[in-house]
Amino acid sequence: MALCVLDNVRKVFHIGEQEIEVLKGISLSIERGEFVAVMGPSGSGKTTLMNIIGCLDVPTSGKYSLADRDVTNLTDDELSEFRNEHIGFVFQNFYLLPYATVLENVLLPTLYVEKGKNRNPGKRGSQLLQLVGLADRARFKPNQLSGGQQQRVAIARALVNDPDLLLADEPTGQLDSKTASEIMNLLTKLNEEGKTVVIITHDRMVADHARRIVLIKDGRIDE
Ligand SMILES: Nc1ncnc2c1ncn2[C@@H]1O[C@H](COP(=O)(O)OP(=O)(O)O)[C@@H](O)[C@H]1O
Ligand SMILES: [Mg+2]
Structure with missing residues (x-):
């Protein structure tokens, strides 16, 4: 089975008396090893969809399975346990802890998984910093880094538990175009090494780095 399978997923929010149907029946499969960009205008439901794909939220109706597990009714x-094990997140605003070092930030997610899975987290952290080109910044604090470097730290952190899926919501939204393309090249490299990558973006130039683009418009997939 595909890594992610959404079957007629709907999401409805209630605001007072009002009901807003943000996702109107999304069916989508993502295979292991894919690099997919979900694209669409602001307000089209991208983040809502990412929250479901990332197990941060559940559908109002329909079904979602990740790694052969139906997560709809968890x-x-x-x-949250399932999420920590299977998904690495990258966000527009990096969300690094300001008082922790770069290496400590990368290792943070290892604190939440069962001991033993990651036998030598320190070594793993150093390898990941090497992979993202920041081996010499391990003891820096986030505010001593550029935006692009901070996003590299966030990417290393997202990979530390070796997730099945790397999920990024507007990962280049805070970056200038040159830095953005460096970050996209890094995500491309990770995909070429086998990682499944899903990015959410409203930016065509960013989406063009992916091997498949899924267009979402007004809560539906637009072919
Ligand atoms: N928690 C929520 N409660 C109510 N409405 C929401 C909530 N989250 C998103 N929405 C609404 O859903 C629509 C799509 O939002 P979002 O998924 O963030 O779109 P995008 O990421 O494509 O800009 C917007 O109209 C937004 O106001
Ligand atoms: Mg959004």
Whole structure:
């Protein structure tokens, strides 16, 4: 089975009396090893979709399976455990801890998984910093780095538990175009090494780095 399978996923938000149907029946499969960009205008439902793909939220109706597990009916605790094991997140705003070093930031997700899975987290952290080109910045604090470097730290952190899926919401949204393309080249390299990558973006230039583009418009997939 594909890594991610969404089957007629709907998401409805309630604001007071009002119901807003943000996702209107999304069916989508993502195979292991793919590099997919989900593209669409602002307000089209991209982040809502990413939250479901990333197990940060569940569909109102329809089904979602990740890594052969139907996650539609998991409790919050089960969902967060599942998420920590299977998904690495990268966000527009990096979300690094300001008082922790670069290496400590990278290692943070290892604190939440069962001991033993990652036998030598320090070594793994150093290897990942090497991979993202920041081996010499391990002891720096995030505010001593450029935006692009901070996003590299976030990418290393997202990879530390060796997730099945690397999921990035507007990862280049805070970066100038040269830095953005460096980050996209890094994501491309990770995909070529086998990682499944899904990015959410409104930027065509960014989406063009992916091998498949899924267009979402007004809560539906637009072919
Ligand atoms: N938690 C929420 N409660 C109510 N409405 C929401 C919520 N999250 C998103 N929305 C609405 O859903 C629509 C799509 O939002 P979003 O998924 O963030 O779009 P995009 O990421 O494509 O800009 C917007 O109209 C937004 O106001
Ligand atoms: Mg968004």
